[in-house]
Amino acid sequence: MPNRNDTIVATSTAPGRGAIAIVRLSGRDAFHIASAVSKPFPDTARLATLCHLHRPHDPAAVIDQGLVTRFDGPASYTGDDLVELAVHGGTLVSTLVVEALVQAGARPAFAGEFTERAVLNGKMDLVQAEAVADIIDARSRAAHRAAVRQLDGALSQRLSGIRQALLQVDALIAYEIDFPMEDDGTLNRASVTAACDDALARIEQLLATLPAATLGREGAIVVLAGPPNAGKSALLNAVIGESRVLVSEIPGTTRDAVEVFLDDDPYPLCLVDTAGLRTSADRLEQMGIEVSERYLAKAQVVLACAESPDALDTTMRAVQGLTQGTVVPVATKCDLTASSPRSRGEGTSAGEPLRVSAVTGEGLPQLRDAIRRAVADQVAPPAEDVPLITRARHEHALRRAAEELRAFSFAWESRALPAPVAATHLRAAATALESLIGAVDVEDVLERVFRTFCIGK
Ligand SMILES: Nc1nc2c(ncn2[C@@H]2O[C@H](COP(=O)(O)OP(=O)(O)O)[C@@H](O)[C@H]2O)c(=O)[nH]1
Ligand SMILES: [Mg+2]
Numbered sequence: 001m002p003n004r005n006d007t008i009v010a011t012s013t014a015p016g017r018g019a020i021a022i023v024r025l026s027g028r029d030a031f032h033i034a035s036a037v038s039k040p041f042p043d044t045a046r047l048a049t050l051c052h053l054h055r056p057h058d059p060a061a062v063i064d065q066g067l068v069t070r071f072d073g074p075a076s077y078t079g080d081d082l083v084e085l086a087v088h089g090g091t092l093v094s095t096l097v098v099e100a101l102v103q104a105g106a107r108p109a110f111a112g113e114f115t116e117r118a119v120l121n122g123k124m125d126l127v128q129a130e131a132v133a134d135i136i137d138a139r140s141r142a143a144h145r146a147a148v149r150q151l152d153g154a155l156s157q158r159l160s161g162i163r164q165a166l167l168q169v170d171a172l173i174a175y176e177i178d179f180p181m182e183d184d185g186t187l188n189r190a191s192v193t194a195a196c197d198d199a200l201a202r203i204e205q206l207l208a209t210l211p212a213a214t215l216g217r218e219g220a221i222v223v224l225a226g227p228p229n230a231g232k233s234a235l236l237n238a239v240i241g242e243s244r245v246l247v248s249e250i251p252g253t254t255r256d257a258v259e260v261f262l263d264d265d266p267y268p269l270c271l272v273d274t275a276g277l278r279t280s281a282d283r284l285e286q287m288g289i290e291v292s293e294r295y296l297a298k299a300q301v302v303l304a305c306a307e308s309p310d311a312l313d314t315t316m317r318a319v320q321g322l323t324q325g326t327v328v329p330v331a332t333k334c335d336l337t338a339s340s341p342r343s344r345g346e347g348t349s350a351g352e353p354l355r356v357s358a359v360t361g362e363g364l365p366q367l368r369d370a371i372r373r374a375v376a377d378q379v380a381p382p383a384e385d386v387p388l389i390t391r392a393r394h395e396h397a398l399r400r401a402a403e404e405l406r407a408f409s410f411a412w413e414s415r416a417l418p419a420p421v422a423a424t425h426l427r428a429a430a431t432a433l434e435s436l437i438g439a440v441d442v443e444d445v446l447e448r449v450f451r452t453f454c455i456g457k
Contacts, residue, residue, distance in 0.1 A: 004117065007030050009024065010098070011023050017091075018089035022087075023087060033101055038051045042069070050065060066087035070083050079118055080121065112133075124151075125156050127150060140268035142267055146390055150390070155387035156437050158206065160433075163434060166199055166405075172191065172195075173192065173426070189412075196408060207398050215300070220267045221299045222269050223272045225274055226311075226332075230315075232332075235358045237358065239364060240262055257295055266376070274295060296319060299323050300325045301374040306332065312329055326377055329354065332357075334360075398436075401433050404425045404426070405426070
């Protein structure tokens with residue numbers, strides 16, 4: 001673990017040409033170090049001040065003019081004294097400012113070290129710190145929404161609520177062990193079981209958000225499948241509104257799968273253009289076809305594309321065995337064929353194909369709607385008030401907590417283990433939740449016993 005006593009510095013904005021770059025400095029000597037390179041150095045907290053930045057103790061060696069803001073700990077992002085220097089962008093200026101601050105006594109920060117300090121100083125918990133990273137990495141509205149809620153503490157509150165409930169049960173058991181004659185044993189047993197069931201249900205409710213979280217982050221996989229030359233690549237380009245995929249009249253042009261990420265609500269889409277589904281003697285094309293089949297296996301939605309009704313039938317049959325996803329029949333190049341009155345319009349249920357044209361744009365809005373409906377059929381959009389589980393770390397800890405809780409319930413109900421031994425499962429479940437939010441406090445159980453029970457009774 002890096003030394004927490006060091007004062008750390010880093011450029012917080014992305015490198016490259018830009019209007020402004022922000023350099024952050026944090027730690028016990030932050031103000032002392034900053035005042036060696038800033039003239040003047042502000043003496044009021046949270047008041048952006050225009051300063052000259054220069055080499056340490058050499059006001060004549062000016063590097064830049066910038067806005068310097070001091071945040072006096074603990075009222076700062078890290079909880080320690082912190083200085084933000086907003087300087088001109090580009091690669092050189094911020095590098096020179098960081099260099100000057102290092103010469104004045106700071107150490108370059110490790111990745112994530114500012115947020116790590118925020119956690120260590122109790123400004124946020126681990127789950128919220130992860131949300132900071134998730135907000136930065138979000139590439140869909142769904143992922144962004146989940147991260148903002150997580151930073152807000154929605155998930156942390158749920159987790160600590162469940163943990164508190166478990167500690168409460170532990171306290172109940174401890175009380176019964178210490179004062180077995182004082183309470184109505186049956187009532188206690190029943191309330192322990194009920195509290196455990198409730199905690200388990202709350203954990204399972206969180207785990208149930210995993211598919212929605214995965215879709216929100218990675219996009220629902222929508223595969224365009226069909227014979228070569230059906231117009232799949234042209235359709236994909238038309239849907240995303242730009243030419244990303246090679247379109248050609250030579251069958252077999254798309255040999256590899258091409259993924260295009262498209263943000264949408266409630267989930268982003270990962271549109272996959274594939275090689276055709278026919279079997280081919282060409283080795284390269286054959287490999288492309290195998291790739292298509294792999295994508296079909298994990299698709300949420302398959303757009304079965306073909307020009308003629310016969311080809312569409314064949315495609316539907318070929319696809320059905322290869323996917324668990326919802327298959328949407330799509331009649332392509334409808335500008336070339338007269339529409340039968342029956343098939344015009346939005347219908348796709350009951351095998352009625354959706355008529356689309358990449359050339360005229362006909363049917364494209366209906367196609368987007370059909371995709372949205374099909375995705376929602378596969379994974380229901382998450383309830384507004386339930387925070388999403390977005391990380392493997394969270395999933396593992398919750399599964400572990402659920403396992404321990406089940407082990408406890410079994411031991412408790414079957415009386416297979418003495419109560420103090422069964423209770424170790426309960427505490428292991430609480431610890432798994434603690435490891436998530438980073439609130440590890442062994443005194444908690446004892447404190448609960450004394451606070452919620454009248455020992456003097
Ligand atoms: N008229 C018309 N031609 C299309 C349409 N979509 C594709 N094409 C043509 O059909 C041929 C094959 O298209 P392509 O997208 O490469 O098919 P893929 O093999 O299924 O990817 C190309 O010559 C396209 O210009 C359409 O909606 N209308
Ligand atoms: Mg193609």
